[in-house]
Amino acid sequence: MAKLRADEPVIHDDVSLTEVTFGRYCEIGKGSRIGHSHIGDYSYCDRYADIANAEVGKFANIASFVRIGATDHPMDRASLHHFLYRSADYWDDVEHDAEFFAHRHGRRAVIGHDTWIGHNAQVKPEVTIGHGAIVASGAVVTRDVAPYMIVAGIPAQPIRERFPAAIADRPDGAGLVGLVA
Numbered sequence: 565m566a567k568l569r570a571d572e573p574v575i576h577d578d579v580s581l582t583e584v585t586f587g588r589y590c591e592i593g594k595g596s597r598i599g600h601s602h603i604g605d606y607s608y609c610d611r612y613a614d615i616a617n618a619e620v621g622k623f624a625n626i627a628s629f630v631r632i633g634a635t636d637h638p639m640d641r642a643s644l645h646h647f648l649y650r651s652a653d654y655w656d657d658v659e660h661d662a663e664f665f666a667h668r669h670g671r672r673a674v675i676g677h678d679t680w681i682g683h684n685a686q687v688k689p690e691v692t693i694g695h696g697a698i699v700a701s702g703a704v705v706t707r708d709v710a711p712y713m714i715v716a717g718i719p720a721q722p723i724r725e726r727f728p729a730a731i732a733d734r735p736d737g738a739g740l741v742g743l744v745a
């Protein structure tokens with residue numbers, strides 16, 4: 565494995581990146597696809613992660629085959645098919661629907677600091693995973709997850725807290741998130 569560096573991420577084979585910014589010491593696993601996102605310091609994703617329209621905090625641990633911010637189709641149109649918003653892929657005399665893509669890019673998923681997203685989990689658009697939270701393998705997260713909460717299932721439900729709030733959110737500023745923020 566290549567040594568991680570502060571000045572550029574380690575990008576493995578067959579990765580697709582579109583409008584992505586990186587913090588320091590990041591790594592992107594083989595075959596991953598990331599678009600319109602920021603990956604914070606020391607964060608990584610394993611093989612074949614698919615991340616769209618997301619803000620990923622520092623020290624995030626994203627397992628293989630995770631999907632964050634999966635894009636959607638316009639449900640209010642005559643057809644769900646992408647020929648209605650990706651028309652230029654089909655015909656020469658039209659353009660893509662810029663308004664639809666702007667709306668899609670604006671539906672951001674937020675992954676907090678020091679999080680762990682398990683293998684094959686999904687985090688839907690406009691969902692926030694709080695600092696220190698864990699998403700179990702295979703979970704589908706459709707609602708915000710509180711800091712330091714462990715969630716599992718379809719849809720994801722709280723299982724238990726990693727740490728009591730008195731430890732995670734110490735009023736003197738020395739709480740756990742303060743270590744990575």
